[in-house]
Amino acid sequence: MTTIIIIKSVEHHASVREILGSVVDDGERVYFLRLPTVRCLGPLIQEVNPMINYGVDYTITPLPEGYDVSTLVEFATEFDANRICIGISDRTLTGKARIDDLTQSILLHDDISGDFVVGEHAIILEELEYGD
Amino acid sequence: MLRIEFQVKLAGISSHLFDIDEPVKSIEIDNALPVSGDMVFLFLSVKFDSEVTVDRLSEELSSIEVVDVTQAELNPQIYYLGVMAQLSDASVLSLLTENQAIPHRIVGKNAHLEVMASVRDWNHLKEVADAIETEHGSLELLGTTQTDSIGFPLGSNKLKQSMSGKLSEEQLDVLETAYRMGYFKVPQEVTAEEIASELDISRSTLSARLRRVEHNFCALLFGPQE
Incomplete structure (x- = not known):
């Protein structure tokens, strides 16, 4: 199993902890996909410590400047990711998760489909299937 | 189940109503009832930028088959219209129901139709979005929320309609x-x-x-x- 965690902010400790603690299974491959707006994942990785606290092997990959949703879907396709997880960064007045533009674009992309689940701190796109 | 909000370019009856001379602020489809053939009764709440008289409105709407015009009691800028229209004049609504999505709100404002609907899951969302994009060009998804219940479908907000003008x-x-x-x-x-x-x-x-x-x-x- 392969999980991609999209990192939009180094402040997303809670969502990364939720994903590693209750979504990702033991022995899974995890890719932290860093958006160009995030300069460095060091502080986040240091605080969460995926290897020691959650026993997962991970790789950090930056998305290039000027990326679009197709770049992301191509990345997920290349690594045959089973899940894409994104931290919730905004909520409505009633506390519902507000889905960011990137996630909306993934939902409407022709070449990817699956299940959409909203967790406490993260949105999880799982059971992913890819188009031709 | 997912609650989705999206917008498409103005179309159908909303587009006709925004074309009249009196400045329209928003148009909401409150209910739709099928008539024989391709016709449909549409019940709309139309909000104008300023006060409009019934006579002036009737004159402006001469090209539309209006069944009823009622001004809101305490807000003279709001009218409740009943019109007989072609099904194609409510194409977003009919595309939603044809594709088994549940419409909640369809509001025309700021040159767009803003739509809230419920779909079963992500794949259903894509089916509905594809159907609407084929008919209306691009669709912009504004929000997606996971929900346990359908909530209030379009047409079930009678109390809201009764209150909103008051x-x-x-x-x-x-x-x-x-x-x-x-x-x-x-x-x-x-x-x-x-x-x-x-x-x-x-x-x-x-x-x-x-x-x-x-x-x-x-x-x-x-x-x-x-």
């Missing part, structure tokens, strides 16, 4: 903000000061508006005060 914009704004922030829950999730701050009004203004809302609700339920 409350001013400011009163509705105060009521909705207070409700959404949890003011009416027990225990309260927010204080009056926090709501007043959110709305950028004083605590006493908030209190006065909420009391007027309560008064109007009571008037609707129990009739006018003797």
Whole structure:
């Protein structure tokens, strides 16, 4: 199993902890996909410590400047990711998760489909299937 | 189940109504009932930028088969229209129902139709979006939320329609903000000061508006005060 965690902010400790603690299974491959707006994942990785606290092997990959949703879907396709997880960064007045533009674009992309689940701190796109 | 909000370019009956000379602020489809063939009864709430007389409105709508025009009691800028239209004049609504999505709100404003609907899951969302994009060009997804229940489908908001013309914009704004922030829950999730701050009004203004809302609700339920 392969999980991609999209990192939009180094402040997303809670969502990364939720994903590693209750979504990702033991022995899974995890890719932290860093958006160009995030300069460095060091502080986040240091605080969460995926290897020691959650026993997962991970790789950090930056998305290039000027990326679009197709770049992301191509990345997920290349690594045959089973899940894409994104931290919730905004909520409505009633506390519902507000889905960011990137996630909306993934939902409407022709070449990817699956299940959409909203967790406490993260949105999880799982059971992913890819188009031709 | 997913609750989705999206927008497409204005089309159908909303587009016709925005073309009239009187400046229209928003058009909401309150209900739709099928008539034989490709015809449909559409019931609409139309909000104008300024006060419009019934005669002027009837004149403006001469190209549309209007069944009924009713002005909201306390807000002369709002009209409830019943019109006979082609099914294609409500194509977003019919595409939603044809694709088994449940429509909640369809509002035309700012050159767009803003739509809220429920779909089963992500794949269903894509089916519905594809059908609408094929007919209307691009679709912009504004929001997606996981939900356990269908909520209120289009046409089930009779009370809201009855009330909306009886409350001013400011009163509705105060009521909705207070409700959404949890003011009416027990225990309260927010204080009056926090709501007043959110709305950028004083605590006493908030209190006065909420009391007027309560008064109007009571008037609707129990009739006018003797």
